[in-house]
Amino acid sequence: MREYHQTDEASGPIILFDAECVLCSANAQFVLKHDKAGHFRLASMQSDIGASIYRRHGINPQNPSSMLVIEGDRVRQDSDAVLRIYEGLGLPWRLLGTLRFVPAFLRDPVYRWVARNRYRLFGKRDTCWVAPSEYRDRLL
Numbered sequence: 001m002r003e004y005h006q007t008d009e010a011s012g013p014i015i016l017f018d019a020e021c022v023l024c025s026a027n028a029q030f031v032l033k034h035d036k037a038g039h040f041r042l043a044s045m046q047s048d049i050g051a052s053i054y055r056r057h058g059i060n061p062q063n064p065s066s067m068l069v070i071e072g073d074r075v076r077q078d079s080d081a082v083l084r085i086y087e088g089l090g091l092p093w094r095l096l097g098t099l100r101f102v103p104a105f106l107r108d109p110v111y112r113w114v115a116r117n118r119y120r121l122f123g124k125r126d127t128c129w130v131a132p133s134e135y136r137d138r139l140l
Contacts, residue, residue, distance in 0.1 A: 012041060013071040014140065015085060016053055018064065019044035023114075023122035025129035027085075032135045034089050043140040046128050050140070066115060078115075079107035 015031060018024040028042050043050035051061035057068060057075050066077040069084045076084045079099075087097040099107065114121065131139055 013039065013069055013084070013088065014053070015040050015042045015081075016045055016050050016068040016070070017042060018067070018118070019046050019128035019130075020125045021118045021122065022125060023118050024067065025125065026122075028129065028131070031085060031089070032131060032138060034093060037090075038138060039088050040085065041138050041140055042131075044128055047140070064115075065112070079104060079111040082111065 015028070017028050019028070028044075031040055031042065043053060045051060045054055045061040045064055053070060054061040054064060054068070057070070059065060059068070067081050069076040069081040071084070083097055083100055086093045088094075
C-alpha cells in the first residue's frame with residue numbers, strides 16, 4: 001500500500017468515498033473513466049489514508065455524513081462536493097455545475113437523505129470495491 005503524506009492533500013483534489021456503497025463506488029468508477037486528465041485522486045473511507053483524512057476534517061469514517069473533496073485547504077462536502085467533481089470532469093459533465101444556482105440549503109437536504117439511505121436504496125458490497133490496475137496510481 002502507498003504511504004500517505006500530508007502533502008498529498010496539496011497536490012490535487014482528493015475524493016473521499018465509501019467503497020462499500022454501490023452508488024459511491026459506481027461514482028468513483030465514473031470519475032476514473034471520465035477524468036481523462038487524471039485531475040482527481042480517490043481514497044476510500046475504509047482505507048487507512050481515507051479514514052485519517054476524514055478524522056482530520058472532523059468526520060467519523062465509521063459513520064460518515066458526507067463524501068468529501070479536499071483541494072488544498074478547501075474542503076467541500078455534500079452537494080458542493082458532488083458538483084465540484086462534475087465541474088472538474090470537463091464537458092459535458094461540467095454543465096451540471098449550473099445546479100449551483102439552486103441554493104445549498106435546498107440541495108444539501110436531498111444529498112443528506114440519499115447519503116443516509118445509500119445502502120438501503122443502492123446496496124452495500126460485502127467487500128470494498130477495488131479499482132482496476134490501470135487506475136491504481138490514482139488511489140491513495
